[in-house]
Amino acid sequence: MSFSVDYLSEYYFLGRLFILNEFLYEWLFYMNFNKEYIDWLRKLLLRWNYFYYINNNPEVSDVVYDNTMKELCDLENKYLGCVSVRSPTQLIGGTLNTTFKKLRHLSPMLSLDNIFEKSEFLSFDKRLRVMLVDEVRISYCCELKLDGLAVNLVYKNGVFVSAATRGDGIYGEDITSNVRTISTIPSKFKITNNISFPDILEIRGEVFMLDIDFIALNEYLIKQGKKSFSNSRNAASGSLRQLNSAITAKRQLSFFCYGFGCVQGGNFPKQHWDRLQYCKFLGMPVSDYTRLCQNSGEVLQYYNDVQKMRSVLGFRIDGVVIKVNDISLQKKLGYSFKAPRWAIACKFPSKQKISKLYSVDFQVGRTGILTPVARIEQVLLSGVKISNVSLYNINEIQRLDLMIGDIVVICRIGDVIPRIIEVVKSYRKFNVVQPIKFPNYCPVCNTKIYRVVQQAVLRCHAGLFCSAQRKRSIQHFAARKAMNIVGLGSSLIDQLIENRLVYTPADLFYLNESQLLNLNNVGIKVVSNLLRSLNRAKCTTFSRFLYSLGIYKVGIVHAINLAIFYGTMDRLVNADIASLMRVQNIGRVVAGYVYRFFREQYNLKIVKELLSSSIGIYWLEVAPLSLHTNNIHSVFFGKNIVFTGSLSICSRRDVEDKLLLFGAQIHNNISSKTDLLIVGQSAGSKLQKAIQMNIKIMEEMELLNLLKIN
Missing domain, CATH: 1.10.150.20 (5' to 3' exonuclease, C-terminal subdomain)
Incomplete structure (x- = not known):
């Protein structure tokens, strides 16, 4: 079969027209929905920035903010034509507080790009090697990502002259008088015969608050009848932004140096790690947890080490910062509009995750009580896949003001039990939500549901007629503490x-x-x-x-x-x-x-x-307490008893059953209420604790003789 040239031209024209129509359809779809949504996300993030940076009173948790910012970045990358210089993704810091005088930085004070996975760091490392094609080895200086307020300090001829917040990266808020009250920040450098310093030096660092100082400050504010701070970051930021520096002076603030801006005159090391050690000699506080890593493997090891120790540091961090160590390589890599290309902030996995509520089911328990269970979009939290979350009762749903379709924040209570802790109501503007309907009939047996008077409880009274209750009853009957x-x-x-x-x-x-x-x-x-x-x-x-x-x-x-x-x-x-x-x-x-x-x-x-004889469940009958007055004087009656170690002659269950008959209470852990510790073979730390607390200790043989167990 053959085609004429005219026919082929017409076919080509129709194909191009089809492609053009597809493009127009996507563009119109973007104009009708995505542009409005993107504009709304920008306004939302700007509002959150204001409350976070200026009011020191965040409206949403960090995980909500980070997820929203990531969503906006992804949309702007997809629709490149919609990127605006006023977008929060393009802003370096927060809005400037107009109550403070503005102070221009000698060199721009940029932000850092964030990553959240180890694999993203490996991609970052690979990208640098492509950009630095002639470099065989790249070493990194790794630091803690402190959760405080970034500040810029200016020293002239070794004397502190001014301090400013990051602000918009060009101008910051003048907080000089407040920074002077921080005892760990030197008013002038230490001078020795072996050390010289630049004529002008901008030192970048983080003002933060130790956990112990944060707790003490909140206790003081509560006693004064004032509003306490929600976290130590807000406490540090709020303390540093006081108009009266005398108030700042009363609050315990700490500081660590982590970087440098303008450097004029003098000799200054050519490696970032050496610069930090140099500043230590000058009397500037530098974290002892900073580490020089020679390759990506050592960086990942540092990340793992810090993640394990973060709970005992005594101050808040939310990740690590990874910087190319060689200053000459930093200059080659340069900067993007808002961040250096030679550094990245690798945040730790959040203990909270964002998800969407799809539906709520009601599960029937052993006693007929209906428990609402949220079905959510599956998330991976602390290595566990979560798609179902218990909502406990009606009150919990009403407290959260939860609706089907809501965006919610999930955490694991005690790193075990998943729970919804926050509803991001801001997202309801673009999410279709509907109220959760409580059932009128049992979802299993269709029996009418009754609400327990003065309780937030829905209950099916069908008993064993309801197969769900039947199953739970059998499970309970067979449980270890029951019939075992x-x-x-x-x-x-x-x-x-x-x-x-x-x-x-x-x-x-x-x-x-x-x-x-x-x-x-x-x-x-x-x-x-x-x-x-x-x-x-x-x-x-x-x-x-x-x-x-x-x-x-x-x-x-x-x-x-x-x-x-x-x-x-x-x-x-x-x-x-x-x-x-x-x-x-x-x-x-x-x-x-x-x-x-x-x-x-x-x-x-x-x-x-x-x-009955057909089944034959039995136990040793004992006289009731009301008749058996000797029990009152029993060694074990009313005593709180704990075991440690293994019993060699008979099973622990048999001994516990016997003790329970004598009116003892069996517990797992030592406390101030413990009356007696039973010690078996290979006793653990409970024995030492009992000795320290002067708790009576009884060995296995003495116990068995008293119980008359052979």
């Missing part, structure tokens, strides 16, 4: 309930080998171990059995106290509320739940079946 049925995991419980083999805890003891082998991924070894565990569980203690029943609000301590007080199941079942309230730590509310539990015929039926 080893091998009965959640996946196996799910199968037992879904296959209608188990409805109540009693059904567990009727399971046989053939039934269990028919389940998925259940082999003969698992089955034999589970059946043996079920048989062993029949011998237990009264307190464990009570706890396993899952009576609402009855924890392990309540169960122990009830077992000690009543001694037998019959006495407990027939107890009235007045009697129950005489039990240690049992108030009217818990007494009411216990009383009502044993008035439900369904509950009594299960208890009787578990204790």
Whole structure:
């Protein structure tokens, strides 16, 4: 098949027109949405800058600010035509405070570009090697990235003459009189026979506050009825921006030198590391944590070392700063509009992350309480992938003013439990959000939901009719502190309930080998171990059995106290509320739940079946406390007991069960309330702590003799 020249020309024209239309469509889309969004991001960041730099009262956390700034940078890089010199991405510092006189820097005081991953540093290192094609080796001077206020100090003939904040990089706020009050900043250089110094020298550094001084300042402000600072960075910045330098003088501020601006006259070292050591000789404070690294591997090792020690430094840092050490190479690499190309700030991974809330589900617990669970866009936080976050209850949702579609800040409480700590409400302008709807019916069994009066609790009252509650009840019954049925995991419980083999805890003891082998991924070894565990569980203690029943609000301590007080199941079942309230730590509310539990015929039926001859759960009966007055004088009654080391003659569980029968309280850690430490083989640090705290110590054999265990 052949085409004429005219036809080919027409085909080419139509193709070009199609490409042009695609470009116009993308451009119109940008004009209609992205430009408005980009302009909004700029205004938002400028507002946050004002509150951060001028008011010393940040509106959002650092992680929110950093994410928003990164988003704006990415959009400006994508739509190059929209970049503006007024954009926050192009600004060097914050807005100047008009209450201070302006002071022009002798040389521009630029910012640093930020990176957040080790891989980004390796890209930075590779980029420098491409730019410095003739250089075989590049050494780096690595420093702490202090979380304070950057300042510029000017010395003439070794005498301090002025100080200014970074400001917009060209002009800063004149804070000379306030800086003079910082005792660690010398008013003049030390003069020795071996050291000369430039005629004019600009020293760049960071004013910050030690943690101990920050705590003391906030305590003082609170006592004076004044507003405290949210963090040490704001405290340092606010203290340095006082109009009355006498106030600054009363606050403990610290300073570290980290760089240099204008240098005129005299001899000055040609390596950044040597310049810092030179300044030490002049009497200028320089961090001892600065390190000279000969290659990228040593830089990454420094990063790891600092990250590990940051919690014990005594002041706040948020990363490390990496600078090319050779000044001549710095000059070759030069500067971008707002930052040097020879330096980079590598921030530590945030302990908080930004995510988006997609939905909220309600999970049904053992007692029927519905717990809201947030489904969020997956984030990696402290090495853990997080996509689900518990919202605890209705009050938490209302406190956060949380809505579906919100941008939220996630952290891990105690580095373990994920939690939403902040809602970035500013983003609602461009996010479609909708209120979270609370369910009227149980999401599992469709039973009507009731809100507990005077509590932020939604509850399904279907009991074991609700399969979710049934599963949780079986899990609780089999738990280690309850009946301790080893091998009965959640996946196996799910199968037992879904296959209608188990409805109540009693059904567990009727399971046989053939039934269990028919389940998925259940082999003969698992089955034999589970059946043996079920048989062993029949011998237990009264307190464990009570706890396993899952009576609402009855924890392990309540169960122990009830077992000690009543001694037998019959006495407990027939107890009235007045009697129950005489039990240690049992108030009217818990007494009411216990009383009502044993008035439900369904509950009594299960208890009787578990204790019947067909199943045969049993324990050694003991006289109730009300009748057994000798217990009051027992060595162990009411005592808080801790174990250390391993027991050699019998299991720790057997000993603990025996002690619980005598009314002891078992704890994991030594405290001022500890009455007795039981010491076994290979005792740990608890022994030394007990000696220091003058806590009574008992060895294993003495304990076993008292308990009459052979």
